Amino acid sequence: xxxxxxxxxxxxxxxxxxxxxxxxxxxxxxxxxxxxxxxxxxxxxxxxxxxxxxxxxxxxxxxxxxxxxxxxxxxxxxxxxxxxxxxxxxxxxxxxxxxxxxxxxxxxxxxxx
Amino acid sequence: xxxxxxxxxxxxxxxxxxxxxxxxxxxxxxxxxxxxxxxxxxxxxxxxxxxxxxxxxxxxxxxxxxxxxxxxxxxxxxxxxxxxxxxxxxxxxxxxxxxxxxxxxxxxxxxxxxxxxxxxxxxx
Numbered sequence: 001x002x003x004x005x006x007x008x009x010x011x012x013x014x015x016x017x018x019x020x021x022x023x024x025x026x027x028x029x030x031x032x033x034x035x036x037x038x039x040x041x042x043x044x045x046x047x048x049x050x051x052x053x054x055x056x057x058x059x060x061x062x063x064x065x066x067x068x069x070x071x072x073x074x075x076x077x078x079x080x081x082x083x084x085x086x087x088x089x090x091x092x093x094x095x096x097x098x099x100x101x102x103x104x105x106x107x108x109x110x111x112x113x
Numbered sequence: 114x115x116x117x118x119x120x121x122x123x124x125x126x127x128x129x130x131x132x133x134x135x136x137x138x139x140x141x142x143x144x145x146x147x148x149x150x151x152x153x154x155x156x157x158x159x160x161x162x163x164x165x166x167x168x169x170x171x172x173x174x175x176x177x178x179x180x181x182x183x184x185x186x187x188x189x190x191x192x193x194x195x196x197x198x199x200x201x202x203x204x205x206x207x208x209x210x211x212x213x214x215x216x217x218x219x220x221x222x223x224x225x226x227x228x229x230x231x232x233x234x235x236x237x
Binding site for chain 1: 174215223224
């Protein structure tokens with residue numbers, strides 16, 4: 001199985017500042033047939049299910065604010081929130097869908113400083 | 114937003130069985146690849162199984178920790194997805210979410226949307 005490792009485990013950022021969450025896969029998740037990275041990001045607020053933010057490493061789901069962006073390739077990926085808002089407090093997960101079984105990172109808890 | 118709703122969770126003794134369900138008023142489940150993902154209390158997310166669309170054969174995949182104990186199925190007449198859980202262990206205690214696999218064009222995909230989840234507690 002592909003192991004997904006996120007860093008840091010928790011992060012405190014001031015309102016309006018940039019938040020950066022990293023995700024590393026134990027092997028490349030670049031799909032050779034379409035040259036796309038099989039990496040998704042989710043946001044989970046307390047007592048709610050996860051919500052998809054980004055897929056193909058950098059494609060924002062329709063309706064997701066443009067302060068959320070994804071980048072990276074191969075084994076190293078980043079989720080960036082350009083200007084943190086109060087409603088962004090949540091746990092964020094990355095997920096690879098290159099290989100079966102699909103696997104998730106352990107999560108990064110984002111709080112307001 | 115497309116809605117999925119799980120039901121049937123509850124308290125069950127170790128070694129027992131439980132079947133949970135997932136339904137939708139917007140998604141015709143027979144046309145979608147559908148997965149179950151669970152989250153133990155205070156823990157992360159774990160994919161446990163899926164069923165493919167009818168046109169793709171309707172076959173299933175299950176994760177190693179639940180293979181042989183859990184079964185994903187679907188009743189097309191009721192537009193309902195099921196997860197039959199047998200030989201339950203305390204470590205199966207979790208919120209169980211149903212979700213639709215994304216239209217990635219490859220075998221695996223992202224998950225969207227997710228239901229609110231149903232809590233299964235395995236305890237004596």
